[in-house]
Amino acid sequence: MRATQFPARAAGPAERLTGFIAHLRMNGVTAGPAETADALDALSHVAATDPDEARLALKTLLAGDGDGWVRFDALFDAYWFNAGRERAGTARADHVQRQAARPTLWQPHFDEAGGDGGDGDAAPGGEGEAEGIDGRLIATRTANLTRRDLRELMDEDTLRAAERAAERLARALVDRRSRRQRVDRRGRRLAMRRILRASLRRGGEPIDLYRQHRPDRPVRIVALCDVSGSMTVYARVFLAFVKGLVGADLKTEAFLFHTRLMRVTEALRDTDTLRAAGRLSLMAEGFGGGTDIAGAIRGWCDAYAPAGAGRRTVVLILSDGCCTAAPGEMASALARARRKARRIVWLNPLAGWRDYAPVQAGIAAALPHLDAHLPANTVEALAALEPELARL
Amino acid sequence: MSFRDLQARLAETAYLAADDLAMALHLALSLGRPLLLEGPAGVGKTEVAKALSTIEAAPLIRLQCYEGLDASHAIYEWNYQRQLLALRAEGGDADAVFSEKFLLKRPLLEAITAERAPVLLIDEIDRADEEFEAYLLEILAENQITVPELGTIQGRVRPMVVLTSNGTRDLSDALRRRCLFAYVPYPEREAEIAILRRRMPGLEGRLAAQIVGVVQALRREELEKKPGIAEMLDWAAALSGLGINDLSDDPAAVQASLVCLLKTAADRGAMPAEVLARIAGKAA
Numbered sequence: 001m002r003a004t005q006f007p008a009r010a011a012g013p014a015e016r017l018t019g020f021i022a023h024l025r026m027n028g029v030t031a032g033p034a035e036t037a038d039a040l041d042a043l044s045h046v047a048a049t050d051p052d053e054a055r056l057a058l059k060t061l062l063a064g065d066g067d068g069w070v071r072f073d074a075l076f077d078a079y080w081f082n083a084g085r086e087r088a089g090t091a092r093a094d095h096v097q098r099q100a101a102r103p104t105l106w107q108p109h110f111d112e113a114g115g116d117g118g119d120g121d122a123a124p125g126g127e128g129e130a131e132g133i134d135g136r137l138i139a140t141r142t143a144n145l146t147r148r149d150l151r152e153l154m155d156e157d158t159l160r161a162a163e164r165a166a167e168r169l170a171r172a173l174v175d176r177r178s179r180r181q182r183v184d185r186r187g188r189r190l191a192m193r194r195i196l197r198a199s200l201r202r203g204g205e206p207i208d209l210y211r212q213h214r215p216d217r218p219v220r221i222v223a224l225c226d227v228s229g230s231m232t233v234y235a236r237v238f239l240a241f242v243k244g245l246v247g248a249d250l251k252t253e254a255f256l257f258h259t260r261l262m263r264v265t266e267a268l269r270d271t272d273t274l275r276a277a278g279r280l281s282l283m284a285e286g287f288g289g290g291t292d293i294a295g296a297i298r299g300w301c302d303a304y305a306p307a308g309a310g311r312r313t314v315v316l317i318l319s320d321g322c323c324t325a326a327p328g329e330m331a332s333a334l335a336r337a338r339r340k341a342r343r344i345v346w347l348n349p350l351a352g353w354r355d356y357a358p359v360q361a362g363i364a365a366a367l368p369h370l371d372a373h374l375p376a377n378t379v380e381a382l383a384a385l386e387p388e389l390a391r392l
Numbered sequence: 393m394s395f396r397d398l399q400a401r402l403a404e405t406a407y408l409a410a411d412d413l414a415m416a417l418h419l420a421l422s423l424g425r426p427l428l429l430e431g432p433a434g435v436g437k438t439e440v441a442k443a444l445s446t447i448e449a450a451p452l453i454r455l456q457c458y459e460g461l462d463a464s465h466a467i468y469e470w471n472y473q474r475q476l477l478a479l480r481a482e483g484g485d486a487d488a489v490f491s492e493k494f495l496l497k498r499p500l501l502e503a504i505t506a507e508r509a510p511v512l513l514i515d516e517i518d519r520a521d522e523e524f525e526a527y528l529l530e531i532l533a534e535n536q537i538t539v540p541e542l543g544t545i546q547g548r549v550r551p552m553v554v555l556t557s558n559g560t561r562d563l564s565d566a567l568r569r570r571c572l573f574a575y576v577p578y579p580e581r582e583a584e585i586a587i588l589r590r591r592m593p594g595l596e597g598r599l600a601a602q603i604v605g606v607v608q609a610l611r612r613e614e615l616e617k618k619p620g621i622a623e624m625l626d627w628a629a630a631l632s633g634l635g636i637n638d639l640s641d642d643p644a645a646v647q648a649s650l651v652c653l654l655k656t657a658a659d660r661g662a663m664p665a666e667v668l669a670r671i672a673g674k675a676a
Contacts, residue, residue, distance in 0.1 A: 046418070060573060
């Protein structure tokens with residue numbers, strides 16, 4: 001384990017912790033100055049010189065949710081222990097090894113009983129050489145390459161059209177109202193049954209007026225988008241489409257899959273376009289590989305459906321149905337998903353072809369479990385889906 | 393006091409907390425912040441609050457959340473009947489009836505106005521509506537409750553607040569920001585054996601290992617409802633009640649006792665006797 005060398009200018013634990021919080025924020029964790037103060041406060045209640053205790057304490061304070069809980073350890077290591085950054089120069093290797101036992105930055109400050117925390121010059125890592133190594137995790141090359149790629153994606157008109165179509169679709173799907181009426185003080189209609197009943201108390205005069213309305217029963221959309229090799233031509237349009245879906249409603253969830261399933265909701269919802277592209281491209285390793293649709297659906301059922309899906313969930317699968325799994329597996333995976341969700345809709349680019357017939361074993365096995373199997377090979381086709389989906 | 397001390401004291405009440413959970417509790421106590429626990433059903437999130445109330449010798453106030461829970465059930469309500477009576481008996485003064493005498497305390501108000509700091513358990517917060525979260529913010533952050541007719545009631549004591557969530561919906565960032573967070577997963581094999589032995593000291597070591605092995609294997613299967621620790625303890629109690637000392641002794645009885653672990657018809661169907669025998673054989 002190697003400890004991060006901080007530049008001399010980073011003075012004291014307060015500033016380094018500020019740096020750590022900024023590092024977390026850059027990686028999508030919601031944290032600000034208030035959290036920095038809390039973190040310092042929390043560290044004063046534990047043995048902060050022990051890396052493990054400090055890690056646990058900061059984790060419980062800053063992780064925020066289940067995803068953050070899983071990612072926190074990696075972020076912590078990246079900042080405090082230089083993870084993922086091998087120094088090119090070997091000249092200082094002995095120096096690093098000497099300090100390997102624990103992260104040196106705590107030593108000069110917390111070992112003093114008073115903990116004055118003011119002067120950072122005592123930090124042993126403070127030689128001027130450490131300019132560039134202030135412990136941030138920056139995967140520069142990867143980000144640059146894919147950023148350019150996705151910027152092209154954002155430019156094109158068709159993609160914007162796809163996004164707009166998705167927003168319209170999402171609205172057609174999501175805005176649902178219950179058929180039943182419920183008593184509501186601000187309701188528009190009078191609840192006659194209730195009024196009549198209450199009038200008995202008043203000798204038959206309808207004095208107490210009750211109102212009712214139809215409560216919203218919004219539908220949640222879960223989009224599973226295939227980005228495997230056979231879908232490369234469509235992947236960019238579909239990605240824009242999924243982004244539109246996610247943008248239209250706060251409860252929509254989006255996943256990409258090829259041989260694995262990844263949740264990309266947060267990345268697509270990110271308002272910072274460049275950061276979103278960076279996050280997406282980090283996740284997108286393996287774009288254009290093989291497909292395991294059945295595995296992806298099973299993965300969703302296992303990991304995400306118990307927490308979020310219910311009778312108001314519509315699952316959209318965007319895929320061509322070319323799958324490496326056995327047809328039987330596909331059928332059983334869809335049957336499971338069917339029990340978790342209200343509707344399953346398959347948008348298939350191949351289904352828009354003139355002579356298309358669903359004869360591939362995978363799609364043939366899937367058909368009995370689907371509520372709709374719709375063509376989606378062009379943006380126009382996507383836009384034309386609105387009435388179809390509204391009927392579901 | 394370090395978090396190890398707290399861990400040891402929790403262990404005395406037969407609650408074995410993992411390091412990260414113990415640290416979260418320790419910080420929640422020393423910083424006076426609410427603690428949000430997330431994790432699958434049946435891993436002992438609610439038990440944490442009970443254990444905490446035992447070691448702190450503090451009363452436990454529990455608020456079970458549900459869809460439609462509102463302020464009048466959770467925070468306070470005016471006692472209309474008494475107000476009406478008072479108006480009739482004493483006449484005119486309408487302001488006098490809006491005083492604390494006519495306020496019915498619900499769990500949250502009760503918690504902050506108690507004599508001694510209680511443990512406040514807000515169970516399954518994700519079931520409550522989003523509006524209810526907003527009510528909680530004032531209480532969690534400022535330890536006070538505002539009653540429009542009466543003014544602000546400042547908390548006398550700061551309750552130790554534990555919130556639990558099964559993740560059926562995302563909680564708002566505002567609520568998360570005010571809480572410390574800990575994720576409670578299913579325990580590792582060794583930890584689960586330790587829990588079982590702690591809760592049922594009379595159980596034979598080999599059987600305990602077998603039970604935990606089977607339950608852990610079941611969690612890896614594709615089940616709709618995975619068995620939690622509570623189910624595991626139920627099953628162990630059932631087995632010892634049936635007088636079974638080894639899972640391979642009486643497969644029929646073991647199969648029948650699975651009602652403690654598998655709670656849906658589909659899961660029962662997915663675990664026929666042969667599959668169970670294979671799993672039990674591996675675990676032994």
